[in-house]
Amino acid sequence: MTRSLLIISRQAPWSGPSAREALDIVLAGGAFELPLGMLFLDDGVFQLAPAQLAASVEQKDLTANLQALPLFGIDALFAARRSLSERNLAESALALPVDILDDAGLRTLINRYDHVITI
Numbered sequence: 001m002t003r004s005l006l007i008i009s010r011q012a013p014w015s016g017p018s019a020r021e022a023l024d025i026v027l028a029g030g031a032f033e034l035p036l037g038m039l040f041l042d043d044g045v046f047q048l049a050p051a052q053l054a055a056s057v058e059q060k061d062l063t064a065n066l067q068a069l070p071l072f073g074i075d076a077l078f079a080a081r082r083s084l085s086e087r088n089l090a091e092s093a094l095a096l097p098v099d100i101l102d103d104a105g106l107r108t109l110i111n112r113y114d115h116v117i118t119i
Contacts, residue, residue, distance in 0.1 A: 080103075
């Protein structure tokens, strides 16, 4: 019996290894064809910002990993509308197509998955 998994990424790409670890979990799950989704919440929405200058903060750029998600069958990508708004990120300028959810949509999304991991 296959169980579904939602990864909630809450860390900015430059704040340490958490954002990369969340991506690694999602990519590994995709390789095993698990039904999974990824939600960018709080500072995690900064991972979706275009033209990141990761080298300037001595971090690796996550853009290529993010763009590889659909290649691993991971199409269930979501972002919190409130998080985007609070961080002045325009929905139309995100580097990756994601479904934008309001607070009610977030609750529905989280309840839809069997397991939830927050990183």
